[in-house]
Amino acid sequence: MAFKDGILEGVDYTAARHMGGKITPELVVLHDTASSLQEGSAADYLQDNDTKVSVHFVIELNGKLRQLVPINRRANHAGASSYHGRKGCNQFSIGIELVNPGKMRAAGENGVTWFGSTVENGHPYSIEIAETPEHGRGMWMHYPEAQLDTLLWLLRLLFSEVQTLRDIRPHWYVSPGRKVDTNPLFPLDHVRSYILGRDDPAEEEATALSKPVGADELAIVSANGDRLNLRRWPSFNPNIIAKIPDGTTVPVLRRGTFDGRTWLLVLYAGQEGWIVASYADPVTYAPAR
Ligand SMILES: [Zn+2]
Incomplete structure (x- = not known):
């Protein structure tokens, strides 16, 4: 049994301050922290803050995983959101945050985050300009392999242990026009087809x-x-x-x-x-x- 009372065994767990009642998760919502890249900084904030936000899992750039909310309890990660006509995704989803600076402004080869930090291209993560209808144009940071490896491992585990789960979506999909995470460089189709298989559950x-x-x-x-x-x-x-x-x-x-x-x-x-x-x-x- 990988989960005990909704907590993944063998993983660093610290209960978040803001945690809701019982939920039955049907969806995984993927996020960017849009934060400092310093290890632990986003996770510490999501664990305890005055803005009432929380999330089930945080994955650091080096792949380190931390859990903050049991998967059968509500976390405040998606805000105003809707999934195929159902509003309030927090009520039926598991949130996973990937540490990433979010949308940046281009400054030559480098990027400047919304909070004013400069992220240098290639030191050690590569960044590039990309544009989609959902994200607009911006400078974005690639997700390191170690981080994606942990994400795929966690998703496989969740989908094998939680029978009610049936879809994986980025935050921008459930909060269109309001959110741009995960960023355009995230290998969304690859991750979805790897975990969900060829048949799209939304189509079924x-x-x-x-x-x-x-x-x-x-x-x-x-x-x-x-x-x-x-x-x-x-x-x-x-x-x-x-x-x-x-x-x-x-x-x-x-x-x-x-x-x-x-x-x-x-x-x-x-x-x-x-x-x-x-x-x-x-x-x-x-x-x-
Ligand atoms: Zn988000």
Whole structure:
């Protein structure tokens, strides 16, 4: 038994000051500390502070792991957040913080953190400029191998011991527009596919909660002259895979209600994706005779 009362045996544990009631974890949320890189500094803060924040695990740059909250108790790591329509991720997630400076401003080859420290490129960690729609443009620090090794080890353990866990997401995914951790250099797809396998659990869930429609159902995109977002999953989490021009006719494959809104699974430009049904006029395909 690797966990005893939610605490990982053989790992440095100090109870955090801010700890909530019992939870059943279904999700792992990954974070950057956006802090000093000094070993112990972020973990000590998360263990005891006046801002009410806490987290289950902290992984140092050298891979050292520390636990602060049992995995069956609530920690205050995600704040305002939502996962596929469910708000308040702290209530059903395990938080893991990776020590990392977060978004930096470029100063030549080096980076300057939000708290004014300079991180020199290559001493000893490499940093680089990167930009994504979710993160914006910034200077970011790579996650050292030792840190990623510990993360993968911990995730494997969690997913083998905690039967209710089914997904891994970065903080930016559950708090879009508000958070940018983990950073764009984090090997998210690799970590998710390594732990979760090829089948995406969010896709299984979307399939389970929707129904197929008739073979000849079509919809015309009606988005007031705008392009309509085609999404990987039926949610407003960052998952846009294409933008469909207004007036485009698309075949409809499935229909479902998610978080009180009707969504359609459609086929556009060779890929399947979800659109909000209220931006599409239904039409039935009538073959020419
Ligand atoms: Zn975070």
